[in-house]
Amino acid sequence: MKLHEYQAKELLARYGVPVPEAYVASSAAEAVEAAGRLGGRVVVKAQVHAGGRGKAGGVKVASDAAEAGTIAGSLIGTTLVTAQTGPSGAPVDKVLVEQTVDIERELYFSVITDGGLRRPVIIVSSAGGMEIEEVARETPERVLTEPIDPAVGLQPFQGRRLAEALELPAGAVRPFVALAEACYKAFMDNDASMIEINPLVLTKDGRLLALDAKLTLDDDALFRHADALALRDTGQEDALEVEASEAGIAYVKLDGNVGCMVNGAGLAMATMDIVKSAGAEPANFLDVGGGANEEKISTAILLMLSDPSVERVLVNIFGGILRCDIAARGIVDAYGKADRQPALVVRMLGTNADEGKQVLSDSGLAIELVDTLRDAAEAIAR
Amino acid sequence: MSILVDGNTRLLIQGITGREGSFHAERCAAYGTALVAGVTPGKGGELFGGSVPVFNSVRAAVDETGANVALIFVPPPFAADAIMESADAGVPLVVCITEGVPVRDSTFVMRYLEGKGTRLIGPNCPGLISPGSKAKIGIMPGDIHTPGKVGVVSRSGTLTYEAVDQLTKAGIGQSTCVGIGGDPVSGTTFVDVLELFNDDPETEAIVLIGEIGGTKEQQAAAYIKEHVRKPVASLIVGQTAPPGRRMGHAGAVITGEAALASAKVAALQDAGCHIIPTPADIGSTVAAMLAR
Numbered sequence: 317m318k319l320h321e322y323q324a325k326e327l328l329a330r331y332g333v334p335v336p337e338a339y340v341a342s343s344a345a346e347a348v349e350a351a352g353r354l355g356g357r358v359v360v361k362a363q364v365h366a367g368g369r370g371k372a373g374g375v376k377v378a379s380d381a382a383e384a385g386t387i388a389g390s391l392i393g394t395t396l397v398t399a400q401t402g403p404s405g406a407p408v409d410k411v412l413v414e415q416t417v418d419i420e421r422e423l424y425f426s427v428i429t430d431g432g433l434r435r436p437v438i439i440v441s442s443a444g445g446m447e448i449e450e451v452a453r454e455t456p457e458r459v460l461t462e463p464i465d466p467a468v469g470l471q472p473f474q475g476r477r478l479a480e481a482l483e484l485p486a487g488a489v490r491p492f493v494a495l496a497e498a499c500y501k502a503f504m505d506n507d508a509s510m511i512e513i514n515p516l517v518l519t520k521d522g523r524l525l526a527l528d529a530k531l532t533l534d535d536d537a538l539f540r541h542a543d544a545l546a547l548r549d550t551g552q553e554d555a556l557e558v559e560a561s562e563a564g565i566a567y568v569k570l571d572g573n574v575g576c577m578v579n580g581a582g583l584a585m586a587t588m589d590i591v592k593s594a595g596a597e598p599a600n601f602l603d604v605g606g607g608a609n610e611e612k613i614s615t616a617i618l619l620m621l622s623d624p625s626v627e628r629v630l631v632n633i634f635g636g637i638l639r640c641d642i643a644a645r646g647i648v649d650a651y652g653k654a655d656r657q658p659a660l661v662v663r664m665l666g667t668n669a670d671e672g673k674q675v676l677s678d679s680g681l682a683i684e685l686v687d688t689l690r691d692a693a694e695a696i697a698r
Numbered sequence: 699m700s701i702l703v704d705g706n707t708r709l710l711i712q713g714i715t716g717r718e719g720s721f722h723a724e725r726c727a728a729y730g731t732a733l734v735a736g737v738t739p740g741k742g743g744e745l746f747g748g749s750v751p752v753f754n755s756v757r758a759a760v761d762e763t764g765a766n767v768a769l770i771f772v773p774p775p776f777a778a779d780a781i782m783e784s785a786d787a788g789v790p791l792v793v794c795i796t797e798g799v800p801v802r803d804s805t806f807v808m809r810y811l812e813g814k815g816t817r818l819i820g821p822n823c824p825g826l827i828s829p830g831s832k833a834k835i836g837i838m839p840g841d842i843h844t845p846g847k848v849g850v851v852s853r854s855g856t857l858t859y860e861a862v863d864q865l866t867k868a869g870i871g872q873s874t875c876v877g878i879g880g881d882p883v884s885g886t887t888f889v890d891v892l893e894l895f896n897d898d899p900e901t902e903a904i905v906l907i908g909e910i911g912g913t914k915e916q917q918a919a920a921y922i923k924e925h926v927r928k929p930v931a932s933l934i935v936g937q938t939a940p941p942g943r944r945m946g947h948a949g950a951v952i953t954g955e956a957a958l959a960s961a962k963v964a965a966l967q968d969a970g971c972h973i974i975p976t977p978a979d980i981g982s983t984v985a986a987m988l989a990r
Contacts (some may be wrong), residue, residue: 400942402940429801429802429805429882429883431882431883431884431912431913431914432912432913432914432917434804434805434808434809434883435805435808435809436805449955453955465809466802466805466806466809467806467809504802507800507801507802509801534800534801534802535944536774536798536799536800536801537800537801537802537803539774539775540775540800566944566945568940568943568944568945570938570940578856579856580854580855580856580857581854581855581880581945582852582853582854582855582856582857582858582880582907582909582935583854583855583856583857583859583860584945585857585909585910585935585936585938585939585945586857586860586933586935586977587977588936588937588938588939589935589936589937589938589976589977590976590977590978591938592937592938593975593976593978597938598938601939601943601945603945607718634856634859634860634863635839636837636838636839636855636856636859637718637721637837665860665863666839666842666859666863667839688978689860689976689977689978690978693976693978
């Protein structure tokens, strides 16, 4: 679950991470008031769940309160398309009005879990304000990764090592160590998947400030963070994906026109790849999950069909825990309820596959039944 | 004939009285696995299926029955505790099926397992099966497998069934099939399983099935290049996945160039693997590889 910049900064500030003074505004009038409180030049930043805001015109400097209001008015209520949002963009409901800062240096700081090391790591770079992947590719010597032993947590010497790598002035070392400790504690306490401060700036007067912040929480840990659910902004997510997640279905909207419904994430990705290899494009990733019942299958199909770009449908079920006859009943139920019946190719294998195929042929629906992945690809490409 | 599990496997199931635990306990036993114990705190003294004793703790179950493999079906909030309880009781192999274990819990578990003699497979995995010795420790449909000499290792569940089905239909049997799971932090890695297959005299070839996200396939490729003397065929799925989006598995997110399917395919190709071009070509690619 992604947080907005303002939410991430509020959370980090509670742990003692220094952030610039800023106020959230939901209207031009609120932005004028916020800028007035800050005084002088301010930055107005669109709050969307995506990076690349600056280049997309979502971050602008205002010389006074009136201009801040004008900028806020031009952003709020619009859709911001950045390199990371996809062509449909993300709605801007709020802006963050923030004091401007005199920047000496821009640094990069993040905490993530390294799957290879199987522990949290802090990553820093002296090349702040750039994509860290790009820095790692072009100048790997400017990226330092510090693994943290979860049994004892981040130790001060590790913080000092990172500060040294960043060539921080002597006066900024202790504040940096404190910032690293605060971020690590916030990461663990909140079951974060990622905390990224980019840029972390050193100001002309020698202070460290988190100028931007991204924070993602582990979806699988939300059961023990009931308060975090209040921070979810479903307006930033695809409506169908929200509906799917509430039904316990893993669904990701894609750009093609072949709707795919599969049990299992790996097989779902394999099915998308097969569609592509046949010269067509998948409209979605959809994993209905292991223990699905007839109702959930039906819900999944209807959800997929509510995407108007779906023109053909490929169902690929490998029965294990999920019995194919149950899946077949769900398919028939959904096609009976749907207001349109796009061409349907079904491939069933495993537990009760023959019974499942029987249910489908008895339904009277025009369904093309295939046995192998290759046949499925050929059928969907026709 | 196999790795990790065989005719000496004595299985205990944590969460045996739950809906999924009981369903799969019956299926593992029906396949031929020696199911010797169940553990559900508070239900010690009961019998599962009329004959399998249920214990309150793993330690009691191990002491009484000599169980040497634990299979876990407990819900996500309790999975880390279940894994550590089995490790504490000295169970050498723990297989965690549970999907949705918080990553933080898994990092603590992996730290706890350091220096202990316990191997963890999973979480969020289908388990493993050695068809030749009738040992099924997981949720895979048993009847698609056939005994043979190809080892299969994968991050996926149903895609592994697909692979096994294609192999069996092509007349190619399996020594052991291991699903290592789709979580970003998990126990046994591709490299661990490759090492075991490489040393297993009865495994003659290996099928490796990976997906987008992380760098586990690159680590596997480096190991294959350096150490593996047996032919390896590999398939990477997720060629069509968009960057930054979670494809069902918590670990299946393209977070950088190394996480792309193309980067993984390139690394495996460089390591001398036989690349399986599409998911429909698993059986045919392995058959061609074995014929050479």
